Amino acid sequence: MKYAFFPGCVSKGGCPELYQSIMQVYPKLGIELEEMMTASCTGAGVLQEKDQKLGDVLNARTFALAEQRGLPIMTICSTCQGVMSQANLRLKSDPKYLAEVNHILAEERLTYRGTTNIRHFVWILLEDVGEQAIQQAVTRPLTGLRAAPFYGCYLQRPTEALGFDEQPSRAQSLETVIRLLGAEVVDFPGKSQCCGLPILTINERNSLMMVANHTSDAKNHGADVMVTPCPLCHLNLDGMQSKAANQQSTTINLPVLHLPQLLGLAMGLDSKSLGLHRNLVSPGSVLEKVGVEF
């Protein structure tokens, strides 16, 4: 199980604990990674607002680089995954468009043949690593921990680009992993909705209200922790939670963990190696519940 690893900008920027925790977790799952050091940002849907074709060209370059190495791509960010899946669908479903993009890539001595498979870590866990191997890697089941999933829009929609028809289990992948780790899933209506980050600099009030609504809602449904496969959601749900609570004149204090951090806890790793001290909402209550020193 070897992959071209696409870490995304945020795991190397605002959420270094995500990069740190995935580096701790993947070797224990039989995964091999080769990091794509020369790959560019996907555009995150923002570059595409200005010029979708430019975004597709940059992503086709990344796909071509992985194709040259003969490796599928692994992402650890819902936004990177969604944007790349959509670009890949546009390129693969329109040979004329693919030829146009390849004409632009030709100067870089690159061609994309349309064969690169791009998958998020949470899908790889279930589709390649397998439930049995995950359970075998769990040395400290998270029994009694109530975890609310939060997907991030781009890992839920559009379902066609994300391959939900071929792999229906992807729609519930986060819940499945949470259960395999021994924790209890807390279902709440906001789990597939927007975290608000895309409009944080455009309409801060609305963005923070989304943070407050989702984290409060999960907590009111009995969650001890929220877990997300998207570092952009994490930036808002964890990073802006305190500001969001102030705006709504309330207190929330719901720890938000990256998926590899939750996985690492179940695998017996310590909090420091998973970068849990870097989360802005203290995960102390979660660690206490699963019996890990903070």
Added chain:
Amino acid sequence: MQATFRIRRFNPESESLASYDQDYVLETEPSDTVLDGLIKIREAIDESLTLRCSCRGSICGSCGMRINGQATLACKTKVISMISDGGTLHIEPMKNMPVIKDLVTDMEGFWEKIRKVQPWLQPKGPEPKAEYVASLESMDHLTGVMGCIMCGVCVSDCTVLEVDRNFLGPAALAKAYRFVADPRDGHAKTRLFALNTPGGMWGCTRCMECVEVCPKGVGAMDRIMALRAKGMEQHVPSTCGSRHAEVFADIIRQKGVLDEPMLAVRTFGLGNIPQLLSFIPTMIQAFKRGKVPKIWIFHRAIPGIRSIQRLYKKVRELN
């Protein structure tokens, strides 16, 4: 097949004024839509059940409602596609609009926003002798958006409208695009300037709920993104929204990857210092927790940045 229809009921004339769920168990045929089931309930079990419907063929847009947590048309949704034998369907009125009774919502707010974007052709120049003519090629890309049946399903599940009733919403913005992109319309720039205000085209989060639920493939969010691109092309006055997209593209050109602090500083700009300063407490907390990596202070470009820059140049030349 036996199905339980769990319907959210509300009667404005009842004393409690609280909504409640009521179960109806009925036998359904494999060909039955959810609307068929609701009509069976109204005709044979409970005539007080109130719903809005007309064409039964996904044309009139009357029977928008939420089925198992997602807005859709009841006449387009087969019972068998949602549940297996003995299962329960959860049926609620659409969100983001007041409920009049049971599954009937007040669409006045919806129409008010549609009217706000002036959904009629406003040509410029002398009137032609016959009709205004547009080539097939210039109108072809508008067929999807012209397929909108005004059912309100996208508005129901819009995540921005949940927190901000002033947002124009996906249906009105898609309708605005339909006229901005019409070659016969002479007021695209005026329309774009009007949409460049709070509650307009920059308020969308790009969550794609509207794209996913639309029964006619209008792709409202894609139209909103197209409005933004047209706005930037037409040099609408810069806002945090347009600067965010412009600066993002420029940072990727310079470094290949995102420089988050630079994005925030340049998006807010010097005219928005108070808002920028309001993020300082969060930044200090992040710094204390070791969340601010060295890369933020000495942000370097990725290896291979020249390749990215050549591609930018090439795409812009071709545009």
